[in-house]
Structure formats: C-alpha cells, structure tokens
Amino acid sequence: DTVLTQSPALAVSPGERVSISCRASEGVNSYMHWFQQKPGQQPKLLIYKASNLASGVPARFSGSGSGTDFTLTIDPVEADDTATFFCQQSWNDPPTFGGGTKLELK
Amino acid sequence: EVQLQESGPGLVKPSQSLSLTCSVTGYSITSNYWGWIRKFPGNKMEWMGYISYSGSTSYNPSLKSRISITRDTSKNQFFLQLNSVTTEDTATYYCARNYGGYSGVMDAWGQGASVTVSS
Numbered sequence: 001d002t003v004l005t006q007s008p009a010l011a012v013s014p015g016e017r018v019s020i021s022c023r024a025s026e027g028v029n030s031y032m033h034w035f036q037q038k039p040g041q042q043p044k045l046l047i048y049k050a051s052n053l054a055s056g057v058p059a060r061f062s063g064s065g066s067g068t069d070f071t072l073t074i075d076p077v078e079a080d081d082t083a084t085f086f087c088q089q090s091w092n093d094p095p096t097f098g099g100g101t102k103l104e105l106k
Numbered sequence: 107e108v109q110l111q112e113s114g115p116g117l118v119k120p121s122q123s124l125s126l127t128c129s130v131t132g133y134s135i136t137s138n139y140w141g142w143i144r145k146f147p148g149n150k151m152e153w154m155g156y157i158s159y160s161g162s163t164s165y166n167p168s169l170k171s172r173i174s175i176t177r178d179t180s181k182n183q184f185f186l187q188l189n190s191v192t193t194e195d196t197a198t199y200y201c202a203r204n205y206g207g208y209s210g211v212m213d214a215w216g217q218g219a220s221v222t223v224s225s
Contacts, residue, residue, distance in 0.1 A: 031209055033212070035212075041217070042200060042215040042216060042217050043200070043212075043215055044215075045212065045213050048211040049211070054213065086151060088151075088212070090204075090208075090209045090210065091209060093164075094167065094168075096153065097150075097151035097152070097153070099149060099150065100151075
C-alpha cells in the first residue's frame with residue numbers, strides 16, 4: 001500500500017501562513033486530496049487532485065505538488081482552522097490516508 | 107445537495123457481524139461510487155471498499171475475506187457488513203460519495219457511526 005507521511009502536529013498564530021506536508025512512498029500522479037476534520041465532525045474536502053479548491057472552501061486554502069510530495073497551505077490562518085488535516089491518495093490501489101496533522105493555534 | 111447518514115448498532119460482540127446502513131438523499135446511488143471508510147482511535151483512517159453505480163464492488167485487501175458492501179437502489183441505501191469482528195474493529199465508520207470514478211475524490215461524507223466491539 002502507498003504510505004502517506006505527515007507531521008503529527010503544528011502550532012501557529014492567527015494571521016500567519018502555515019504549510020502542511022504529505023509525502024507518499026510512491027508516486028500518486030496528482031491524485032492527492034486534502035481534508036479538514038474537527039472533533040466530532042466528518043472530514044470535509046478542502047483540495048482535490050493536488051491543487052483544486054473544493055466548492056465553498058475559502059481561498060485561504062491552497063494545494064500544490066505532484067508525484068510524491070504535496071503541500072496544503074493556509075494563508076492566513078484563522079482561529080477556526082484548529083483541526084486535524086489529512087491527505088489521501090486515490091491513484092494507487094487501495095486508496096490510503098495520511099496519519100493527519102493536528103493544527104493548533106497559539 | 108447530497109447528504110449521507112450512517113445508522114446501525116453502536117455495540118457489537120466479538121466474533122459477530124457488524125452491519126451498517128448508509129442512507130443517501132439528494133443524489134442517486136446509481137451514479138458514481140459509494141464507499142465506507144473507518145477511523146480508529148488515534149486517528150488512523152482506512153478505506154474499506156466501494157460499490158459502484160453498476161453494483162460492482164472493490165474491497166481493501168486487508169479486509170477482503172470479511173467485508174461485503176451491497177445496496178438497495180429502491181431505497182437509495184448501501185450497506186456494510188463486516189464479519190468476525192474483533193476489538194480491533196472498534197472505530198468510527200463513515201460512508202462517503204466518491205465523485206469522479208474509482209480514482210475520484212470523496213467529496214461528501216456522512217456524520218459517522220461509532221461502533222465499539224466488546225463483550
């Protein structure tokens with residue numbers, strides 16, 4: 001299976017820019033997607049196919065990358081962005097998820 | 107707007123079967139793919155399998171001998187059955203729409219159903 005590696009946690013101040021990385025153990029083309037999950041809620045799609053903003057998602061969120069290295073950027077970070085962010089690939093079978101990056105605000 | 111809602115028992119005994127229903131409104135399950143994903147305590151997420159618009163299925167090899175996904179198009183529902191459960195199957199189970207084909211994106215999710223496996 002394709003292993004997706006994310007940093008476990010990040011802490012930033014509101015108004016700053018934050019980049020969350022996801023590294024795949026093998027190439028996934030551009031088929032990397034990003035989700036935000038808050039406690040007690042279902043995952044919410046933010047970015048699909050590496051760089052496409054999902055419907056209704058603020059333009060503060062952006063995605064980049066291809067192959068094995070991908071980044072989700074939030075600029076500027078707002079207090080409401082406190083959550084866990086997951087990457088997920090759908091190029092290789094089976095689809096797999098990263099371990100999640102917990103974003104905390106200072 | 108598509109909406110998904112999971113339902114089913116919150117407690118299952120070891121060695122028994124886990125059965126969940128995903129009820130879909132606002133979109134027909136005869137289009138796109140429909141899947142089950144679970145999130146374990148500690149945040150790890152696992153894709154379990156899909157049922158397609160035509161009724162074909164694909165499962166995670168790690169579960170292949172225990173899992174079955176079926177559907178009732180007349181009720182616009184699809185179902186998960188996981189056999190021979192152990193405590194390691196304790197998780198929150200989500201159903202989701204996979205938009206854009208097998209390699210598409212899970213763009214709509216249910217709220218999740220918490221299932222505990224315990225005697």
